[in-house]
Amino acid sequence: MKLYLVVPCYNEEECLEDSARQLLDKMHVLAEAGRIDPDGSRIVFIDDGSRDRTGDIIRQLHADHPEITGIHFTANFGHQCAVLAGYHFARGKCDACISIDADLQQDIEAIDRFLDEYGKGSDIVYGVRNSRSTDGFFKKLTSQIFYRMMRLMGTTIIPNHADYRLLSDRALGMLAEYGEGNVFLRGLIPTLGLPSSTVYFDVKERTAGTSKYTLKKMLMLAANGITSFSIAPIHYVFFAGVFILFVSLIVMIVTFVEWLQGKNVSGYTTVVLSIWALGALQLIAIGIVGEYIGKNYIETKKRPRYIIGDVEHHD
Ligand code: UDP
Ligand code: MG
Numbered sequence: 001m002k003l004y005l006v007v008p009c010y011n012e013e014e015c016l017e018d019s020a021r022q023l024l025d026k027m028h029v030l031a032e033a034g035r036i037d038p039d040g041s042r043i044v045f046i047d048d049g050s051r052d053r054t055g056d057i058i059r060q061l062h063a064d065h066p067e068i069t070g071i072h073f074t075a076n077f078g079h080q081c082a083v084l085a086g087y088h089f090a091r092g093k094c095d096a097c098i099s100i101d102a103d104l105q106q107d108i109e110a111i112d113r114f115l116d117e118y119g120k121g122s123d124i125v126y127g128v129r130n131s132r133s134t135d136g137f138f139k140k141l142t143s144q145i146f147y148r149m150m151r152l153m154g155t156t157i158i159p160n161h162a163d164y165r166l167l168s169d170r171a172l173g174m175l176a177e178y179g180e181g182n183v184f185l186r187g188l189i190p191t192l193g194l195p196s197s198t199v200y201f202d203v204k205e206r207t208a209g210t211s212k213y214t215l216k217k218m219l220m221l222a223a224n225g226i227t228s229f230s231i232a233p234i235h236y237v238f239f240a241g242v243f244i245l246f247v248s249l250i251v252m253i254v255t256f257v258e259w260l261q262g263k264n265v266s267g268y269t270t271v272v273l274s275i276w277a278l279g280a281l282q283l284i285a286i287g288i289v290g291e292y293i294g295k296n297y298i299e300t301k302k303r304p305r306y307i308i309g310d311v312e313h314h315d
Helices: 016-032 054-064 079-090 108-119 137-152 169-175 185-192 215-227 232-260 268-300
Strands: 003-009 042-047 068-072 096-099 124-129 161-168 196-201
Touching: 003 016, 003 079, 016 042, 016 054, 016 108, 042 054, 042 079, 054 068, 068 079, 079 096, 079 161, 079 169, 079 185, 079 215, 096 108, 096 169, 108 124, 108 161, 108 196, 137 215, 161 169, 161 185, 169 185, 232 268
Parallel strands: 003 042, 003 096, 042 068, 124 196
Antiparallel strands: 096 161, 124 161
16 A cells, blocks of 8 residues: 655754654555555655745755655645645545654554554544643643533534544545635544544654744634634624623613612613613624624535545446
């Protein structure tokens, strides 16, 4: 079988050469064991607009090793787009493709088990980390909040699965049909509905360099994950409006009773009522407009409405 490894790289000059060596070694071991075809298999490095020597290192690696491929972005489009570009490139050229981070924090020895699962018929194999012990408190907390929120919004994502996964060529072909601009692969891939399985692996410390996921990039990824998979927040606005309208009814009754008893300051009733009732009406109106924008938003994605896996047909 032909295996493609897809490796997104952003300012990874400090660890790229070492990672490339480890990946090449792994490929040779797999080829020797007869598990992959050494001629057709590739390691694809995607340079996501790095500002350091990453691009040059990839060019040099390609010159030294024919099994290394380089794809260079003109600017920093982000990790998700880099992985996606690798998938698009690998499509039709390989039997299966595995994406892995350039810092090799994910254990490359798990690749054997990815291939086992692929051999057993899985089109998608999710790499799931055993523990988050190498992460700091903040990263642990934020990722937990994120998974909780995603579940609340009704999106299926595999907890503790990042972008270390195997996709068969069939899955790559289907993924290529998704034309949306906001890419969130972790949410997208389960929607393919293909046979999948899970492989557990340990996460190591970063060998060199620092995390390329700044807080801003992490927050953007989380916001993207939520807003490109559900319009639930818009529904919540609408329901909030209905709820507040209900509250304003109660306020209306209370102030009316007080007015009958002559308890309140004159003018108070109208002011309080208009604040509550108008606020509620405004929220409802925003909610309704939001529904339409939400529909529009879903439509403009032009996602495939269904996916055909197999066809039985005689001509
Ligand atoms: N990365 C990328 N573009 C970016 C940010 C990160 O291609 O804008 C790559 C990075 O080179 C690495 C992977 O995404 O291969 C994961 O990044 P990192 O290891 O810094 O994230 P962390 O492991 O800290 O979550
Ligand atoms: Mg990392």
